[in-house]
Amino acid sequence: MFDYSINENCLVNKTILVTGAGAGIGKEAALxxxxxxxxxxxLGKTVSKLESVYDEIIALDLAEPAIIPLDLKGATKKNYLDMSATIASQFGKLDGALLNASMLGELTPFTQIHEQIFEDVMKVNVTAQYLxxxxxxxxxQLAEHASLVFTSSSVGSQGRAFWGPYSVSKFATEGIMQVIADEYENSNLRTNAINxxxxxxAMRASAYPAEDKExxxxxxxxxxxxxxLMSNDSVTINGQTINAQ
Ligand SMILES: NC(=O)c1ccc[n+]([C@@H]2O[C@H](COP(=O)([O-])OP(=O)(O)OC[C@H]3O[C@@H](n4cnc5c(N)ncnc54)[C@H](OP(=O)(O)O)[C@@H]3O)[C@@H](O)[C@H]2O)c1
Incomplete structure (x- = not known):
């Protein structure tokens, strides 16, 4: 596991967006x-899941979260621009964005990839991430130190049989991360990716239904x-893909 000892106040006064915050890794990160x-x-697709994370946070008497219901498959550039403007006006800045939501698509031989699935995976995992x-x-850029974090995968740096669209989309994710990191080097914004x-x-279970989850x-x-990556301890880290395990 990545070795970091967490200071319990390290994210005080920070506003952080988490996509795919209703389930899985995104839910845990938001909490x-x-x-x-x-x-x-x-931010997420299923409002009831976001509401239940909201309720958990309120029950713990923590800072009141905001909810942005958005399906990355259908969202437009204008949706994202409006969202960013609303965050700027309500919170004055954004200190961190964890771009975590993605879809697996289908695991299938390359010659049998469905065009629609390929397009959907590219829309959610690549186009939506860029937008x-x-x-x-x-x-x-309104924050003193800002952290933009993409989510990759082991198949985002080494292709794997049958993981076609997802694997290709994660290579693209790493490309987007590296381009932004290079453009904003020596600025307040650092950009990295997590594997x-x-x-x-649920995503892991759909890829490997028979494995022992324990x-x-x-x-x-x-x-x-x-x-x-969201704390100020990482302000000098930029352009890296880091393994969480
Ligand atoms: N779990 C692993 O072993 C593993 C390994 C490598 C990389 N990853 C990456 O880690 C990230 C999180 O994965 P996970 O395992 O936590 O997946 P997950 O349990 O399937 O959760 C994915 C989250 O993304 C949201 N989402 C999916 N499609 C969306 C869309 N079109 N619009 C908005 N939100 C959408 C889901 O919302 P709904 O629940 O509302 O659909 C859900 O909250 C992903 O980027 C994944 O590729 C995971």
Whole structure:
């Protein structure tokens, strides 16, 4: 596991957007950031899941989160620009954005990839990530230190049989991250990517339905890297893909 000892106040006064905050790793990250003092903005597809994370945070008497229901498959550039402008006007800045939401698509031989699935995976995992980053950068630039974090995968640096669209989309994610990191080097904005590694979530279960889930890391286990990249301890880290495990 990535070795980082978490200071319990390290995210106080920070506003952090988490995409895919209703389930899996994104939910755990949103709860963890909130417990460390951040005000979290919960973006996701299924409103009831976002509401239940909101309720958990309120029940713990933490800073009130905001909810942004948005399906990355259908969202437009204008949706993202409006969202970023609203964050700027309500919070004055954005200190962190964890771009975590993605879809797996289908695991299938390359010659049998469905065009529609390929397009959907590219829309959610690539186009939406680029549009989100493009819209959020000006609001991230309002913070003293800002952290933009993409989510990659082991198949984002080494292709794997049958993982076609997803693997290609994660290579693209790393490309977007590296381009932004290079453009904003020596600025207040640092941009990195996390490779979570095998983690017990619904997405992992759909890729490996027969495996023993007890042997997998939990989303909570991998949080040290997520917290590190959102805390000021990582202000000099830029353009890296880091393994959470
Ligand atoms: N788990 C692993 O072993 C593993 C390994 C490597 C990389 N990753 C990466 O880690 C990230 C989180 O994965 P996970 O395992 O936590 O997945 P997950 O349990 O499937 O959760 C994915 C989250 O993304 C949201 N989402 C999916 N499609 C969306 C869309 N079109 N619009 C808005 N939100 C959408 C989902 O919302 P709904 O629940 O509302 O659909 C859900 O909250 C992903 O980028 C994944 O590629 C995971």
């Amino acid at each position: 963890t950031f909130a417990k460390l003092g951040a005000t979290v903005i919960l 989100l980053a493009q819209a959020l950068i000006p609001t991230l 979570p590694g095998a983690t017990n979530t 042997k997998l890391a939990t989303a909570a286990d991998i949080m040290p890297l997520y917290v590190y």
